[in-house]
Amino acid sequence: MPNLSLSIARIHSLAKLKQKKFRNLEQKVVVEGRRTLQQLADWGIVPEELYLAQGEPALPAKAIYDVTPEIMNRICDSESPPAIAGLYPLPEERSVSFRSAFYLDGISDPGNMGTIFRIAAAFGVDSVLLSTGCCELGSPKVIRASLGAVYKVPFRVCTPSELKALGATVITLDMAGSFALQDYKVPPSAYIMALGGEAHGLSSAIKTMADVSLRIDMPGEMESLNAAVCAGICAFQLCRK
Template sequence: MITSVQNDKVKQWKKLHKRKGRTESGAFFVEGFHLVEEAHKSNWEIKELIVQEGINVQHIEGEFPITEVGDNVFKHISKTETPQGIAAIVKMNQPKVVNGSTVLLIDSIQDPGNLGTIIRTADAAGFNAVMLGENTVDAYNEKVIRATQGSLFHLPVTTENLDEKITELKEEGFNIWASSLSGARSFDELEVGSKTALILGNEGAGVRDEIVELADTVVKIPIYGKAESLNVSVAAGILMYYIKM
């Protein structure tokens, strides 16, 4: 039982709330019964289970260390408003080979809620992978993980150099679509090829011009009302489901 927030283990867990700590350790922090169970069911490596005193975790079966902590310690490491008393340290899983015919590329999205929702929607739509540009929010950010509702564990999510990856995808026969409001065709006028990669961009600035120039097709979603644009996660859902129809 760990009861002090000054314990060395507790300090290491706290470091995982920062991108630098996650990168250095190759692990990340997952909180709540649902997300811990999704990680476990999806065969991600749980390095350690952290359980608040009095919480029953007998239904989570696995060969991993379990550390019990006092209420004060769990509140100290928790990032949720109503902690459930269970968390896990999970090893990062960065697949290098992605197979399939539909890929989503993310250029500089900054809002964790948007990215998590997009990953969840990609999972629901049956996309084969999500590839994050280097300026995008970290996929292992706690807010991203919560917004994915476990979908992070269901499909490959990698960090890539988008310029290089787009070139590779073209060589593999992918048709590259970039979402933009200027110089674009309405998505529903287009035929979807056998392999399609969709690029979505930053909430305010959109896809960078140099990335748009690499695309085969620039697409937009028509705006019929007075709104200037759609939220990027909503746009992602519309375009991904159209591609998969």
Template sequence: MRNLKGYIGSLDNPRVKAWAKLLERKHREREGKFLLEGVHLVQEALAAGWPLEAIAFDEGSEVLDQFESFMDDEEMNEEGSDVPWFPVSPEIIAKCSETGTPQPIFAIALKKPPSAESLFGAESGLVAVLDGVQDPGNVGTIVRSAAASGATAVVLGKGTVDLYNPKTIRSTMGALFHVPVLEADLTTLLPQASARGVSIVGTSLQAAKSCYDYDFRESNVWLIFGNEGSGMSEQVSVLAHANVIIPMTGRAESLNVAMAATVLLFEAQRQRGQ
């Protein structure tokens, strides 16, 4: 096995203490790192060439059987080829996990958020913009839908839950590694986008225009999705060029924000013939 390190069994080990601190946002922000818990997320990060600082696994488990292609592949990407693998005790796995029954492997990943300028490089951009979406599951699902529908980026505005929250990361199911996601002040970024010719489309239950009547084939479209309870904030809603609604013929007050985002992103994909 490549780059196998010595066994760590003590919860007092300085490396373990530093890993466990990443469960808290302030330490993630200070260190520029975050935790990836579980087989699927670690596999996705390795496959995508995401920069990893370390991988820790339960020495008594058979989890490494699921990573043979990553551990021995001499042609592995530059970022993942020399990642240190640490055999650790089950207690350490539990200490560095937020779940009650953690999987026997986790990784320490480095943040690499894209710049705001990267949003404007696509010829036919489709960007999901989140304004105060607070549920980690909703944010993770929207990131997954954005990646699956071919969106070019996801923007998290102020008041939106931390992307690197372990619950949010788990909800992305690895889609985080396949679509650029960045945090920004929407009151600053949206006017910049507008000045560059981007069509900014809000979502509102009070809108008169159906999403199926909106032309998403325009060169660059940004879709804004608001808070679960209150929708778009007043400061952001005034920056939208148009508002659309998802027509509902059945009886429901509204759709969950992640469901609504999925419908709109895939309608845009359909119209664009992707």
């Protein structure tokens, strides 16, 4: 069966999804790049529509469309779009019981946010909890940086009071933390690794409820690390114990 073609009206509609307000209105997002789409397919997540340019090989999809590079440029978010993209529903919040979780407090950078989700998927972190000040998870930049992990790792927005009510051990990452990360032994019960945003760090509400504050000892001459790097070091150190 030959692939389908997009109408001018449909192209215009898809191009609007580059804007947050239209993504929220339609509850859809265009996800681009073979590696991300292949990872989603490996998890059994299939696009509603698949768009192919320049004879790009197909992946499983409910409908497949041939498009020109010019059309791909119109409907994709990146400056140099690849030859494959797909239409997906926005990632949805869901609650799960967890042994380990990240709490992201004001993470506003899409690259850091997506990378932290990718780290969570790689190291088996069960859930990601988000403050209300975090960036949009349906952003194409977040989805690309996560390699699709925002669809795999359960997440939900969580206020400080809701976080406290979970009853898990709250571990904060702070350059002035009381204990070295490499010396800390995770508790036998559920624990939450709290990371602050790039500009302001952890809020006072989260610092106050911390059960333990850990630091990453650095022998070199660098004041701090960004949130995603801290998340990777923390997950590697704690989640394998």
